[in-house]
Amino acid sequence: MTAVDQDGVRVLALGRDVVVDALFDGRRIWSFWVRRDTGPARALRRRVDWPRAMRPHLRGTSQVTLREHVSGRTLWDGEIAFGDESRRVTFVDRQGQEISLDKSDRFSPTFSVRTEADLAPLLDAMGDLLDLLGREGVAAFPAYGTLLGAVREGQFLGHDSDADLGYVSAASNPVDVVVESFRLQRAAARAGFDTYRYSGTAFRVRVIESDGTARGLDVFGGFLDHGRLYLMGEVGVDFRDDWIHPLGTTTLAGRSFPAPARPEKLLEAMYGPSWRVPDPAFKFETSAHTQTLLNQWFRGTSTHRREWERRAALRRRRPVPGGASKLARTVARREPAGTHVLDIGAGRGRDALWLAGKGLTTTAYDYVPGQLRRAAETAAERSVPLDVRELNLDEWRSVLSEGARLSRLPGRRAILARHVMDATDDFGRRSLARLGSMALRGGGRMYVETWTGEGAGEDGLVPLPIARVRRVLEAHGARIVSSKEVPPGDRGNTGSVGRVVAQWE
């Protein structure tokens, strides 16, 4: 029958697929479907290993229980020793919060371990944000898991880890829907919310719960056009406006919130006809066509940003390395005193810190500016002025507004772009050249370094022939001052390196 050990689970799969919770010392940590999420084993059994994210936590002993989520039937229960450490297995984060796996297989303090007092700031923020959106002309309501929890259980779903709001715009085309979402984010930022944009029609507000846990409150926009509803990020279905408007109400954690006129219609569009049956291991099965439409209309302003954020988070605590790259030394040598150096894609800020230390006015830019915090602190400790700013080459608004800001500042400027063109996409490369044309007009130079494809490039880089670098710069009005390529092995480079210097007259 069912067996559980240090590596994973073997279950007998007969009849309909069912969702099973894995509890450790009585607390749900993970859920899986016995057919969908498992592979074949001997006889009629199926097997699945503990998820990769769980493995670092599996040290010590625990009372492990497998329980069918819907019926509550226990399939297996027993004590398991993971390794020989004499301790209980714990699932807590750095702040000591109890965590479990959410539907994206990421660990977070899911709602099941939150008290009413913990959640009050989130519920308050939901109310405040709904009021603000209402004043901006948008009738929003709890959406996705938050709507499902409210309608089915009157509570947040225990296995969920964020809260969602949604609205159906009065606009009927993607351009107006995106412009509206920009306006709503601006209103939220002005009201003091900490905001973060995911796509053309989704942004997040960061809410700090009463014990300091950060929780995302996502705002998803949608629109109806000729009887078809599109709602970021998973819905594209035939729908009627009177299933949404005028809004009704629902109850969540004892408070009243607005809801679509026919919430069951929207829940079916989001979760399928079986939305009434709890499923802590739910995975969206959005059609390929809907995904394509939503991607092409609304996404493309945060390509690979999550990977860069993850990488940055791993290195956040380490000190900024000393010294400088060869390219930064070239900039310091060739540019006259008083030049304002813009280090684009500054990473952890090693070059920027070094340049600022040499007395050059320096601004460090990154897609993930959080990873420059350490450099900013170090600069402050050394009483070296270093400006740190966010720049998103995949978003025209970021590039154009920064170009406009820079073009109004006096003085000579130079751009240092080391491993940026080979870390972004075609759109980002064109944006960098566009920023050069705005910020360097009048004789400023851009110093570019890329991995050209031979040998090993650093993590996250794509090989980029030097001719393509020259072409994109020239297409944006630059004159190439110098261009050379050095093979792997030269001065310790593991990959071939292209260096291009371009100037805007």
Next chain:
Amino acid sequence: MGVKWTSRGRTSELEARVKMLEADMAELRRHHLRLAELADVVQELLIPMADQDRERIDAAIASFQASL
């Protein structure tokens, strides 16, 4: 065009045309987001810039960037 299609030739011709149409559609759809970005920049930045008041321009850029 005077070309007699074999059925295989006709199929691959249609496949190529579908692929091209899909690429054209994708390109058009991707313009929505960029057009929205430009509309936002024009509305929020170009108009304050037109009145040439230095402080108002600086404030408009700062406020615009605070909500990206």
